[in-house]
Amino acid sequence: MHTAAPRLTPRQSALVAAWLPGAELVHDHSWGITGTSVLRFRHAGRYVVVKAGDDADTHIARELRAHRRWLGPWRGRVPGLLHADDDAKLLVTRYLPGVLVEGRPAESAPDTYRQAGRLLALLHAQSATVDDGYETRMRERALGHLDGPHRIATGTEERLRAEIASWPEAPATLVPTHGDWQPRNWLVHDGVVAAIDLGRADLRPAPTDLCRLAVQQFRGRPDLERAFLEGYGGDPRDPAAWRRELLREAISTAVWAHRVGDERFERQGRRMVADALAGTGR
Template sequence: MPPTSRTLSARQTALLDAWLPGAVTVRDHSWGVVGTTVLQLRHGDRDVIVKAGDDADTHLTRELRAHREWLAPWRGSAPELLHADDDAKLLVTRYLPGTLVEDHPAEADPETYRQAGRLLADLHDQPGATDPGYETRMRARAVRHLDGPHRIDPATEERLRAEVTSWPDGPASLVPTHGDWQPRNWLVHDGVVAVIDFGRADLRPAHTDLCRLAVQQFRGRPDLEAAFLDGYGRDPRDPAAWRRELLREAISTAVWAYGVGDEAFERQGHRMVVEALDG
């Protein structure tokens, strides 16, 4: 197995040797920002995707839960799980053909968003749960982010703290969500959209899956938003809850990006903060 000690633990390598004897590396798809290794391997006459987490990884557990509990409605539109070991933080899926929608002409095509809306509705329409402590936890999380290191200016931080601490307690209806719903996690193949990367999948309010699109692709493109909602079948955003979510997303983006040294993403986070406060 070519990908050995530099990227995978000895246990992960041994498991892959047992599951995929003779496999060779085609491409390394790892981002290099978080400790998850993503490799495309060829085993026999088919390609597979390997995801391996390091000791600090928290994404593989979420990804495995999504594959086991929530992806049935997406059969054929999401990678199929072939092998997994929870303790080793390792999974193997079938390679899903296609090109990333991000930076592809499909990213500007309303039909892409109509299909993405339909796929997301299929995910969200599965059984969920009511969480009585959701708003309390999310408020506390936003405060923790503001308490940590960041480069949000003091006046803006003061405005954020005043609003965040005023948020109400209360329950929220949660559904299975992708957690990073945007074109960098969509593939297009022969005009058909499919979905990858479930490392942030969890039970959350449905509207949380619209946050990334709202601050990126939908800006200045109401036609894309309209096509998405047409595919989804409704608009899941309650105005007050949506404002809270946009502010939480903006704060976490600015703080997380600063922490990992991603200056471009940090700038986006600061823009999101300003737009959410003034929206």
């Protein structure tokens, strides 16, 4: 490699050098608060993206599964997989042209959400499986979050634990989901919306992919929500199950953000908890 990539392990660097001889590091897109590295290289006259995980990483395996099983309907609207090594927690994809939707005029445009809804519907429609243990696992996970360090107020935590204890153990239908479906993971190029970052892709209930939009972009913008659901082809949310998903998302956000020291995101998580308990998350 013409330019060193200090975030990569020696094995990852050797694989990238073999796959992309003479590649030049152009930009480090990594967040810096997780162990996943996202690096853009120029190789053979085109840009590619290298994603690498550290020892604790679980995202690369999820992303590879998504590329191999679920992304056919998104061909051309998601970076294509070029190289991968599961054991090294390393993958290389094509670089999609465009700019992030987040923070740009497209983030406030209904057509962006209409397109995002259509894309998500294609992903969700590929398969469905009934999981009898999903609700039990999610209840245990939510309680596990509350058992760890956090700054959710004591009275609020007591309310959360009481509600979690009342959750049913009903079967849930799981579909392929993106896991972080929001404008920071959408690109727009010549008016066309595309998707990136499948590091949280997994089988979950379809409405989970609406959680982050509901507590952010849809707040105060019912027109964006309507456009999204129009593109998606309907509203997949059952009120009772949706409340549980919002509470789980809120708890995990507040606890995770506290653990990594992201105070702004932690404040958002605590606000999400309050909104979900008040029933104002939709």
